Amino acid sequence: MKKGISLALCAALCLGLLAGCGASSQAGASGSAPAEKKGTLNLYTWEGMFPQEVLDGFTAETGYEISYSSFDTDETMLAKLEAAEGGDYDLVIADDYIIETAIAEGLVSELDKTKLENLGNVNPLYQGQFYDPEDAYTVPYGAGVMTLVYDPTLTDVEITSYADLWDPALADNIAVVDNYRVINGMALKVLGESYNVADTQVIRNAGDKLLELAPNIRLIKNDNVQDDLISGEVAAAVMYTSQVTLACLANPELEVVYPEEGVGFGIMAQFIPSQAPNKDAAYAFIDYILRPEVAKQCFEWLGYYCTNQAADDLIEEEYKSFLTLPEGFNTEMEMIENITPEAEEMHMQVWTEFKAACE
Numbered sequence: 001m002k003k004g005i006s007l008a009l010c011a012a013l014c015l016g017l018l019a020g021c022g023a024s025s026q027a028g029a030s031g032s033a034p035a036e037k038k039g040t041l042n043l044y045t046w047e048g049m050f051p052q053e054v055l056d057g058f059t060a061e062t063g064y065e066i067s068y069s070s071f072d073t074d075e076t077m078l079a080k081l082e083a084a085e086g087g088d089y090d091l092v093i094a095d096d097y098i099i100e101t102a103i104a105e106g107l108v109s110e111l112d113k114t115k116l117e118n119l120g121n122v123n124p125l126y127q128g129q130f131y132d133p134e135d136a137y138t139v140p141y142g143a144g145v146m147t148l149v150y151d152p153t154l155t156d157v158e159i160t161s162y163a164d165l166w167d168p169a170l171a172d173n174i175a176v177v178d179n180y181r182v183i184n185g186m187a188l189k190v191l192g193e194s195y196n197v198a199d200t201q202v203i204r205n206a207g208d209k210l211l212e213l214a215p216n217i218r219l220i221k222n223d224n225v226q227d228d229l230i231s232g233e234v235a236a237a238v239m240y241t242s243q244v245t246l247a248c249l250a251n252p253e254l255e256v257v258y259p260e261e262g263v264g265f266g267i268m269a270q271f272i273p274s275q276a277p278n279k280d281a282a283y284a285f286i287d288y289i290l291r292p293e294v295a296k297q298c299f300e301w302l303g304y305y306c307t308n309q310a311a312d313d314l315i316e317e318e319y320k321s322f323l324t325l326p327e328g329f330n331t332e333m334e335m336i337e338n339i340t341p342e343a344e345e346m347h348m349q350v351w352t353e354f355k356a357a358c359e
Contacts, residue, residue: 035059035060035061035063037065038281039063039281040064040281041058041065041066041091041285042067042069042089042277043068043069043090044071044080044092045071045092046093047070050289050302051298051301053297054294054301055068057294058285058289062281062284064278064281074097074098075098077092077094077098078094081107082105084273085107086106086275087276087277089273090273090277090278090279090282091282091285091286092271092272092273094269095267096267097336099131099132099137099271100337100338101338103131103132103137106274107273107274109137109272109273109276109279110137111139111272115287116283116286118287118290118291118310119287121290121291121292121295121309121311122307122308123306123312129267132269137271139271139286140267140268140270141269141289141307142302142304142305142306143241143304144240144241144242144265144304144305145264145265145266145333146177146186146264146265147238147244147256147258148256148259149229149237149239149244149254150229150235150257151229151235151251151254152253154235155173155235155236157235159236159255160260161260162189162259163190165186165238166212166216168216170216170235173236174213174216174218174219174234174235174236174238175228175229175236175237175238175239176219176237176238177221177239177240178221178222180347180351182264183351183354184347184351184354185264185336186238187206187209187213188202188206189259189261191205191206191209195264195335196334196337196339197343198340198343200343203350204346204350208350210354211353211354211357218233218234219233220355220358224243225243226239226246229247229251230247230250230251241303241322242303244256245303245319245322249319262332263333264334264336265334265335265336266336267307267335290308292310292314295308295310295311295314296311296314299323300316300319306323312324
């Protein structure tokens with residue numbers, strides 16, 4: 001495992017869905033004098049989303065300095081963007097569901113695709129999604145599925161589905177991420193329902209199902225869940241994609257499961273705020289990281305699924321099985337979307353009950 005990946009992924013674990021560096025990132029800039037300074041790109045996203053050499057390479061080639069601001073949650077980002085009325089920032093990278101809200105509030109610029117020569121490198125699988133069905137406002141930057149991983153040397157239970165986690169033989173032996181829509185959604189999928197069901201009684205039923213799982217839960221946390229699986233603290237874990245990457249690099253004998261019930265699927269995407277002070281810098285950066293060789297570096301650093309199909313073949317073999325969807329992958333995927341306030345309230349209620357039962 002290359003040093004860069006562990007540093008970046010630990011920072012990336014705060015991501016909702018929906019958590020190594022290659023050759024030099026001075027693509028197009030190596031061997032040439034630094035570009036004349038043009039101004040500043042105000043980038044707003046989570047901490048640690050890019051290897052430093054990619055950021056430095058962009059500045060060296062284009063002349064745009066980067067002012068990197070980070071947020072802890074999507075909701076924090078939205079609040080600041082609302083307060084700035086779509087200004088202050090040139091480029092934002094956030095989760096799908098919050099982008100849908102930002103677009104609806106008029107805080108996002110429609111893309112001028114003539115300024116993105118490398119846009120065709122995006123994998124169509126990650127386009128046309130609920131938050132931007134016409135791809136008019138966003139460019140994907142990383143995707144993940146909520147993945148179940150277990151150590152077959154620590155349990156006799158063969159796990160192929162979420163339902164298998166309810167096996168009494170796994171008592172006090174499971175870790176899950178601290179994300180109520182994901183874990184409540186896991187119970188919904190076991191009951192044959194959608195992650196996005198609006199019927200509060202159905203959500204209540206899923207909460208009752210979750211309470212039956214409580215004796216098997218040892219840990220509920222977001223940070224470094226992979227460490228508890230690697231160390232043998234737990235035999236199974238439901239984790240973010242970046243955590244799965246780290247776990248499997250550390251222990252290739254771990255079994256990765258795409259549950260039979262289907263999996264939660266999320267996308268991080270880039271957008272330019274409606275009143276961005278330097279839109280030219282934003283377009284330059286998006287197009288820069290869409291280059292296959294630069295995208296390769298970013299995804300090996302980030303540890304999420306590569307959304308750049310032109311970069312897939314460049315990813316090192318040691319990472320490829322974690323950063324690209326498996327060949328023949330046909331598991332049903334469903335994105336976790338915004339729901340009604342009443343459904344959201346019920347989710348919070350059953351999640352609070354579940355966490356209390358796990359203590």
